[in-house]
Amino acid sequence: MGDRAADHGAAGLTSLRRYTWWTVPGTIAGVLAVFVGAWVLDGGVPLWARAPAAAALAVEVGSSVVLLSRRLKLLPVADAHPGGPPAGWLIAAAGAAVVLAAAPLALRNYGLWPVAPAVVVAIAATYLPPRRRRLLIVAAGAVALLPGSVVSLVEGDGELAYAALFPAGLVAFTAWVTLGPLWAWDTARRLDEARRLEAELAVREERLRFAADLHDIQGHHLQVIALKSELAARLVEPDPARAAVELKEIRRLAADALSDTRAVVRGYRRTTLDDEIANATRVLAAAGIDARMTLDPDAAATALTDAGRHLLGLVMREATTNVLRHSQAEHTEVEYRVADGFARLRVSNDGVSDVPASPEGTGLRGLAERLSPAGGELTWRRDGDRFVVTAALPAPSRTTPDPPSPADGAAR
Known part of the structure; x- marks a missing residue:
């Protein structure tokens, strides 16, 4: 990008x-x-x-x-x-x-x-x-x-x-x-x-944020593990039973450190619709593309599942990538609204120059297959020099329990 x-x-x-x-x-x-x-x-x-x-x-x-x-x-x-x-x-x-x-x-x-x-x-x-x-x-x-x-x-x-x-x-x-x-x-x-320079600083700032989070978690766990290891080493001969307890504690701390590290990485790499819309606005503006966002205020209050927001975020990311890679766009329109029980995301752009006739390998087919088990639909079409991607997912009310979605765990 x-x-x-x-x-x-x-x-x-x-x-x-x-x-x-x-x-x-x-x-x-x-x-x-x-x-x-x-x-x-x-x-x-x-x-x-x-x-x-x-x-x-x-x-x-x-x-x-x-x-x-x-x-x-x-x-x-x-x-x-x-x-x-x-x-x-x-x-x-x-x-x-x-x-x-x-x-x-x-x-x-x-x-x-x-x-x-x-x-x-x-x-x-x-x-x-x-x-x-x-x-x-x-x-x-x-x-x-x-x-x-x-x-x-x-x-x-x-x-x-x-x-x-x-x-x-x-x-x-x-x-x-x-x-x-x-x-x-x-x-x-x-x-x-x-x-x-602003784009470079934004990338560096995000890397520093991730590095700081990782340092806080790893530094705490590693410091405790080092202290426990020293204690266990001193207790091996005079008190083997106590040393065994400390070794078990070290193993638990190592497992916690691994789990927390994975959680940080998942949070860093996790794609959400809100983040991707904000990121698309910055990236498209940096590319000199006029990006117009139309966001339904009611959409924010809709109890769309985390899995659903993740899927729509992937669609937003893929659509933004297509705008940058396969077009000479000057104008892009992003519309997100909730109607008839569905959250609908629509991304359109002009300046289409190289959109494959078949979606094979473009990422759109894979996303369509991921939306389908969640009850959603992903479509795309070319109209002259415009390319339109439309995604729809069921938007349950807040009183409806969040249904498990196999799409969240599926391989991309």
Whole structure:
């Protein structure tokens, strides 16, 4: 189950990373290619500006895609730059941005020159911690006010406000559209890591609980057995009769220790419906599956036998296993209610991809054979991409004595 849940979560994270890649590096590459590329191909632009701009555009697009892909960990990060941008690619992007800014600015194209520098600033900001990131964006926005303003004042073209404010606004806007999806990606990755850690801690906590119970029982019995053994050893020669009594007591203590140990193991491995429903909720949620539980309040007050709750717990466990192993489910519905003297458990899920045509070997046939002697029934069916498992067991009233059930002792 854990492997399947991890695979499901990894698949979802991979899809988000792929979407973020197309959203951020893909969008930036497209903007550079469309706007700057259209300017480069414009026949009215002098050749002295178009030729270097074309080469710089190719470098800028390639460097931007590589830097953002490294940021998303789609490409390997060099050991020399484990936490920051690769210096070589960043220098190449910055140099290309200078060329793509200087040529349009020399021709008084106040709307085009800040595009490439704004992209470089946004990419560099993605590698910085929040405080330094804000400082970089604010400083870049302030600097962006100057080049266009100077050119406009020198030329006296009357476009001072546009030349000053548009570049600064473009820097802020580019940083916003770049950092937003990356922030969502970072948050999703941290949540996935936290979910994996929570699952590992839950397993360790349960193991520690079992180890503590086993230690308490075994430690007490073994300590008494050790003391009794020492006493019996001292009494063998001076008082053989008393030593024999102590040896019998040691044998009884050993039998009690064995019985108590088995009881702990049975309690640890015992499957109940309530525990399995709670466990299914956690496991399915950890696998990224929307699990909706509909539990009849009257069902809790029903005097279902321990054997019956054990059997329905096995059904819940098997159904959960099937959801994780044999489907790409996104939604699962669990319904447990009591009606017409029967406790009914129904588990359905979508995304069925590999349900065997025959139930042989799946565990469902074996469970059906165990429910039948207890007066119950287990059915399963496939309806399109949905798989439905339904179990029913007699639910006697509290005044009815619990009937013995051969299913509880049957081999699974």
